[in-house]
Amino acid sequence: xxxxxxxxxxxxxxxxxxxxxxxxxxxxxxxxxxxxxxxxxxxxxxxxxxxxxxxxxxxxxxxxxxxxxxxxxxxxxxxxxxxxxxxxxxxxxxxxxxxxxxxxxxxxxxxxxxxxxxxxxxxxxxxxxxxxxxxxxxxxxxxxxxxxxxxxxxxxxxxxxxxxxxxxxxxxxxxxxxxxxxxxxxxxxxxxxxxxxxxxxxxxxxxxxxxxxxxxxxxxxxxxxxxxxxxxxxxxxxxxxxxxxxxxxxxxxxxxxxxxxxxxxxxxxxxx
Ligand SMILES: Nc1nc(=O)c2c([nH]1)NC[C@@H]1CN(c3ccc(C(=O)N[C@@H](CCC(=O)O)C(=O)O)cc3)CN21
Ligand SMILES: CC(C)C(=O)C(=O)O
Ligand SMILES: [Mg+2]
Numbered sequence: 001x002x003x004x005x006x007x008x009x010x011x012x013x014x015x016x017x018x019x020x021x022x023x024x025x026x027x028x029x030x031x032x033x034x035x036x037x038x039x040x041x042x043x044x045x046x047x048x049x050x051x052x053x054x055x056x057x058x059x060x061x062x063x064x065x066x067x068x069x070x071x072x073x074x075x076x077x078x079x080x081x082x083x084x085x086x087x088x089x090x091x092x093x094x095x096x097x098x099x100x101x102x103x104x105x106x107x108x109x110x111x112x113x114x115x116x117x118x119x120x121x122x123x124x125x126x127x128x129x130x131x132x133x134x135x136x137x138x139x140x141x142x143x144x145x146x147x148x149x150x151x152x153x154x155x156x157x158x159x160x161x162x163x164x165x166x167x168x169x170x171x172x173x174x175x176x177x178x179x180x181x182x183x184x185x186x187x188x189x190x191x192x193x194x195x196x197x198x199x200x201x202x203x204x205x206x207x208x209x210x211x212x213x214x215x216x217x218x219x220x221x222x223x224x225x226x227x228x229x230x231x232x233x234x235x236x237x238x239x240x241x242x243x244x245x246x247x248x249x250x251x252x253x254x255x256x257x258x259x260x261x262x263x264x265x266x267x268x269x270x271x272x
Pocket of ligand 1: 225234
């Protein structure tokens with residue numbers, strides 16, 4: 001859209017709001033470890049999310065519920081060591097902010113202090129209003145997350161599209177406006193109709209970041225393992241795969257096994 005794009009040496013929460021004002025779309029991806037974060041940051045992704053999806057893709061759990069605050073801090077510390085440019089946002093995991101605002105602030109402070117992250121993300125709207133306020137009051141930037149909120153999967157039972165009905169859509173709009181008013185710097189909109197994303201994005205001045213939220217979001221986020229094709233049984237419509245690493249890595253590893261078995265590896269040149 002805009003012609004002369006500004007170069008960002010370091011992306012800050014202010015840069016993201018500026019990008020929205022300039023009509024420059026925001027790119028966001030997950031990373032959970034040092035090596036991957038280095039590649040993602042070098043590719044100039046604007047925001048790196050240390051997502052609680054680590055519970056699925058790193059630990060093999062079925063949902064995001066089991067991952068702990070200590071485990072999130074471990075992932076976030078590894079990512080932070082690699083990152084020079086991106087803004088690093090960390091999911092506060094399930095059970096570390098829902099009980100009360102003081103617990104929420106304690107969890108956010110632990111993440112910031114022990115990992116060196118730049119911001120935190122929490123799921124939900126009016127239900128967690130006081131917690132969001134408390135964290136923001138401590139000077140910690142907060143990103144919201146509305147629509148499909150995986151930490152409350154058992155309330156719904158399925159990962160179907162959210163906010164198709166008017167009452168749910170109205171609540172989402174109210175929640176988005178509330179999060180903006182409180183001072184959040186952005187909101188993830190997961191798996192909701194594109195038209196609702198459009199309405200929300202036009203109604204607030206902070207950027208919306210979609211995952212299955214359609215083309216009108218101010219930015220897009222995906223789980224890195226999905227984009228690279230390392231996950232092969234996860235096939236939602238919103239996912240665009242740029243590689244087939246599950247297959248390619250499998251083939252490379254099979255070749256290694258064959259070379260070891262056939263004594264092709266190591267060769268004379270590969271020994272001392
Ligand atoms: N690998 C991975 N990628 C993700 O995007 C992701 C995770 N894990 N774990 C945490 C959450 C869960 N998320 C999800 C989970 C399922 C769907 C989904 O669309 N699932 C089904 C459809 C289910 C239905 O319609 O009932 C699909 O089509 O795969 C979307 C986002 C997004 N997050
Ligand atoms: C899918 C994104 C938005 C997320 O919350 C995660 O990766 O945990
Ligand atoms: Mg998450």
